[in-house]
Amino acid sequence: MSDDQRFTQWLQDYEAERMPDDMNLWNAIESQIRPVRRTTVLPRVGWLVAVLMIIMTTAGVYALDQIINNQAGDKGMNAVTEQGKVAELYITNEFGGEFDLDVTLQTVYVDSNRAFVAISAAGVAPANAPINLYMNPHVILPNGDELPFLTFGGGGGGGGGGGGDEEITLVPFEVSMVPNFDASIIETTDAILPLVIKVELAYVNILDAEQGMIFLGETQFEVEVPFNQGVTLTPNQSVTVGNNELRLQKVVIAPSLTRLEMCYGEPAHPEGNVVDSSMPWQPVVSLSVNGEVVLDGVSVYLSQLDYNPETQCYDYNVTEALDSYTGDWSLSVDYLGYQLIPPTDELQAAFDAAGVSTIALPGGGFMIDPEVSDETSMVKFQEASLAIYQQWQEKIEGAWTFTFTVPEA
Amino acid sequence: MDDKQAIAHIKRKNMQGLAHLVATYQHQALRAADVITRDVGLAEDIVQGAFIKVYKRIDQYDTSRPFKAWFMKMVVNDAIKAVTRRQMVSLDDDQDKIPLGDMLPADDADPFFIIMETEDREIIEKALDDLPPQLRAVIMLKYFLEYSEDEISVTLDEPRSTIKWRLYTARNRLRLALSPLIYEREA
Numbered sequence: 001m002s003d004d005q006r007f008t009q010w011l012q013d014y015e016a017e018r019m020p021d022d023m024n025l026w027n028a029i030e031s032q033i034r035p036v037r038r039t040t041v042l043p044r045v046g047w048l049v050a051v052l053m054i055i056m057t058t059a060g061v062y063a064l065d066q067i068i069n070n071q072a073g074d075k076g077m078n079a080v081t082e083q084g085k086v087a088e089l090y091i092t093n094e095f096g097g098e099f100d101l102d103v104t105l106q107t108v109y110v111d112s113n114r115a116f117v118a119i120s121a122a123g124v125a126p127a128n129a130p131i132n133l134y135m136n137p138h139v140i141l142p143n144g145d146e147l148p149f150l151t152f153g154g155g156g157g158g159g160g161g162g163g164g165d166e167e168i169t170l171v172p173f174e175v176s177m178v179p180n181f182d183a184s185i186i187e188t189t190d191a192i193l194p195l196v197i198k199v200e201l202a203y204v205n206i207l208d209a210e211q212g213m214i215f216l217g218e219t220q221f222e223v224e225v226p227f228n229q230g231v232t233l234t235p236n237q238s239v240t241v242g243n244n245e246l247r248l249q250k251v252v253i254a255p256s257l258t259r260l261e262m263c264y265g266e267p268a269h270p271e272g273n274v275v276d277s278s279m280p281w282q283p284v285v286s287l288s289v290n291g292e293v294v295l296d297g298v299s300v301y302l303s304q305l306d307y308n309p310e311t312q313c314y315d316y317n318v319t320e321a322l323d324s325y326t327g328d329w330s331l332s333v334d335y336l337g338y339q340l341i342p343p344t345d346e347l348q349a350a351f352d353a354a355g356v357s358t359i360a361l362p363g364g365g366f367m368i369d370p371e372v373s374d375e376t377s378m379v380k381f382q383e384a385s386l387a388i389y390q391q392w393q394e395k396i397e398g399a400w401t402f403t404f405t406v407p408e409a
Numbered sequence: 410m411d412d413k414q415a416i417a418h419i420k421r422k423n424m425q426g427l428a429h430l431v432a433t434y435q436h437q438a439l440r441a442a443d444v445i446t447r448d449v450g451l452a453e454d455i456v457q458g459a460f461i462k463v464y465k466r467i468d469q470y471d472t473s474r475p476f477k478a479w480f481m482k483m484v485v486n487d488a489i490k491a492v493t494r495r496q497m498v499s500l501d502d503d504q505d506k507i508p509l510g511d512m513l514p515a516d517d518a519d520p521f522f523i524i525m526e527t528e529d530r531e532i533i534e535k536a537l538d539d540l541p542p543q544l545r546a547v548i549m550l551k552y553f554l555e556y557s558e559d560e561i562s563v564t565l566d567e568p569r570s571t572i573k574w575r576l577y578t579a580r581n582r583l584r585l586a587l588s589p590l591i592y593e594r595e596a
Contacts, residue, residue, distance in 0.1 A: 008552045015440035015553065018449060023439060025453065026431050029460050030424065088456075259467045377421050 042346060063283070074285055076256035077116060077178075079321030080109055080228070085255060087225040095201065095219050099123035099131070105197055105221045106176075111254035112230030113317065115139055115147055115183045117197055120176035127171045129205060133211065136200040139181045141193075147181035150317070161261040184259065184315070193227040196220055230254030231323070235404040236402075239396075243267075245341070246283075248402040250312060258322045260285075263313035267396055273340055280314055280337035281396065289406075297334055326406045333400040340392040347388055354384035412476040419467045427464050434477065435460070437554070438484045443487035444549035447538050455487045481554065482564045485546055492542035536586035546581040551576060 078236040080086060084111040094099040108117050117137060139147040186193070201216040203385045231253045238247040250261035262283060269275045282302070287295040300316035347366060351358045356377055357369035368381045410418075410429045418426025435456060442452035462483060463470075470479055537545060543565075549565060550556040558576070562569045 004552065008555060011444070011549075011553050015443055019436060019439045019443055019452070022438060023436065025435050025452075025460065026428060026458050028453075028457055029427070029431060193568075248541075355420060357418075357421055357423070 009177055014182045023382055060088070074319050076319045076321045077109075077180075080111075080256045083255070085109060085226070085228060087223075089221075089223060089225075091221055091223070093219045093221065095121075095217070097216055099125050099133070099203070099216075101133075101201065101216070102140065103200075103201070103219050105133075105223070106222060108195065108197070108225045109228075109256065110186070110193055110195070110225055111228035111256050112186065112232075113183055113254040113257040113259050114150055115181040116178055116256075117181075118176065118178045119197075119199055120174060121199075121201065122172065122174040124170040124172050130171075131203040133173070133175050134204070135175070135177055136202070137177070137179055138198040138200070140196040140198060141186065142195075145185060146185055147185065150180040150182050168211055188227060191227060192224050193226050196222050212396045228255050231406065231409065233404060233406065235402055237402045237404070239400040239402060241400055244336070244396060246400040246401075248404075249358055251331075251404070253323050253406065254283070255321060255323045256319075258318040258320065260316045260318065261313055262316060262333075263311060267311060267336065269330060269338065269394060273394065275338065280312075281338045283316060283333040284335050285318070286332045286334055286399075287322070287325075288330040290327040294322065294325055295320060318351050325356065326408050329402075329404055329406055333402075335398050336396040338394040339389060340390045340394065342392045347385070350384040350388045351381065354380045356380045356384060413472070416467065416470065416472060416476065419448060419591060423449065424464075427460065430463065430476070430480070431460055440483065441549050441553060442484055442488040444537070444553055445485065445542050445545045446492050447534075447545070448492075451491055452488070455491055456484060459483045459487060478560070485550065485564055486566075489542045489546050514516070525568055532586075533542050536583050539586055540582055544575055544582060547572060548583075563576045 024044060034107055086107045089105050090107075092104045094104050095103050098147065101121055104123045106118040109115060117139065119135055119137055122137060123133070141147070182232040198218055200218045202213045203216060204213055206230050233251045233253070234249050235251060238245055240246075244267050245264060247263040248260065249263055250259075252259040252261075259285075264281075266280060279284065280302070282299065284297055284299055285295060286293070286297055295318070298318065298320070300313055300318050302316055347357075357368040358381070359369050368377060410426070412430065412433070415426035415429040418424075418429075420426075438456045438459065439452050442455045443449055446452050446455065459480065463480060470476070537548075540548065546565065547561055550561045551558075558563065558569055558572050561572045561576075565572065567575075
């Protein structure tokens, strides 16, 4: 052994004595990081988002575009917000409980096609027992009917709250979300709409997630908000391209969203492709008004509850603010697309390559792992899904063009 | 779980990944920081802070490079900065004060051999204590982590020639500090 080697050995022994193996920094490190992580809890990964992710990978057909739209922003929602049509309420209910929760109904918007609500919850949790808080909102009409979720548009807000001071045993947190609801079932001509907004609350203990979601209870708000009537048209036009006839039966133009009722017989699929017979082809549309291009090749979104296999008519949603466009409309279905479900192994490989942790669901499909489901992971999940899904698409080129007039209000 | 898997977990804000890296590297990092700082408490603070930086700045990590090299570079440089700030010691100032060459004992009286032979731990500790942190860093990297001169150069962001000079200087400083033991042995 050389002198250098002997010095190395001496130095290592000497340091092992000064810094013995039983020293462990983990608790100190964890206590500095945990509170910060917990206060940026996962506002979007509530029940709503979990449902959305499951749909995407099992039914597959429409939810992908819905997610992409969600990521790109919701122009209709943005427009009505900028126009001041969203009711700013900021009503806080003191829920209390073990996390001393305050639940705030921030804003509500309702028109003939959709409703959205912004809700937040703030509270405190022990620094050594961090939680993820989940909210499940319900919008209930005066007759007791509940608006169904729309799995597109909108988006959640960010978390916020306290820091990582080790001396503080209770750490503040805040979560928020902006879910969308299908408002087409509302039948009223009144300018003001009474609503009950019920919010169910639950949490997951991050350090003991195996306990699962623990229900905390619910709180509700009784409010009256403006109802933004839409314009309903019935073009009832049919156009045939090749062997495929499409009929545009009804158009409902509301400030935040336009709904198209389209009917067509399902085109056949290429032989060998495995398809879900309950899912229709999806139109990709363009719109010109008075000769000016307004939309160019946008996807339209099928609401979960709108599919009617008997009439072969479908309600498609355009998440754009089109209510200011009056005059001569030329609405084209550029092509019909059908999203095949990619093989599980390809999806899994795509998620692995993207570094996204997922949970394989019984019966097929994937869900993003709620334990690590931050915003970055969700974006990666979407991007990885998009790349694979684009490889598994069928297309029937059009265009089917419908013309009609939208009168001045 | 390996380092790459741990990094992937951290990128997803999963603390299991960080727990793995702490378990794997904390002791080596603590001891490395202690050689430089000569202060157990300060070394703990530095390593703790380095792991927190790993968690918060993981996107700055080039995954094509070994994690250990990136992490130890952070620890070493943080340790040097911490001691420099605390002691307000300047390597250049020190060089000016001590005319090395004329005061050195014979080259064949290797200080490291003396270290191995002596029971006088206090003198050895004082010899390490008296080195400026930049020289303790090269000693630590060379003899504790057993880095090559090229690796030390990369870790400290200094040219290889500077590293060679610092190693030479550090060994000579240790010889000087240990000269009483050397002379005692020769006598």
